[in-house]
């Protein structure tokens with residue numbers, strides 16, 4: 001499927017020794033390709049060097065990320081990176097969950113990323129989100145009031161107040177939010 005191929009995470013792993021010599025040798029890799037290369041010390045299954053032709057070149061650095069805007073610098077933990085790439089290939093919401101975790105300074109943890117993804121909410125209209133949440137929580141109280149009172153509630157303002165208890169991350173018109181109590 002074209003859409004899947006386009007959104008598949010890739011990282012560019014460069015040969016650091018070549019880079020120091022002024023040559024750009026390296027390879028874009030998907031999670032599976034990176035997994036094999038990492039297991040074989042930057043060679044493929046047949047022992048052929050992947051980053052550059054020189055056997056003695058062992059140093060590497062990640063110089064580019066095509067990973068839903070995420071970037072982990074030149075020397076991330078490769079095993080964690082492969083795991084996160086696979087999560088993102090499955091569902092890009094995991095990337096948003098991880099971004100929310102990063103914003104509170106939480107360390108990488110695949111299990112937590114999955115939990116945060118399940119716990120986070122998303123909305124394109126803050127007033128609708130606020131109204132629906134309050135209608136759930138305060139259904140009896142709201143029903144007891146006449147419409148000439150409930151009709152005057154500024155739900156966007158209510159949403160703004162609710163957001164103080166949430167970590168939020170915006171992607172386009174969509175806000176992703178997780179309650180501070182989840183951390």
Ligand SMILES: [Zn+2]
Nearest residue numbers: 015018052057
């Ligand atoms: Zn090299």
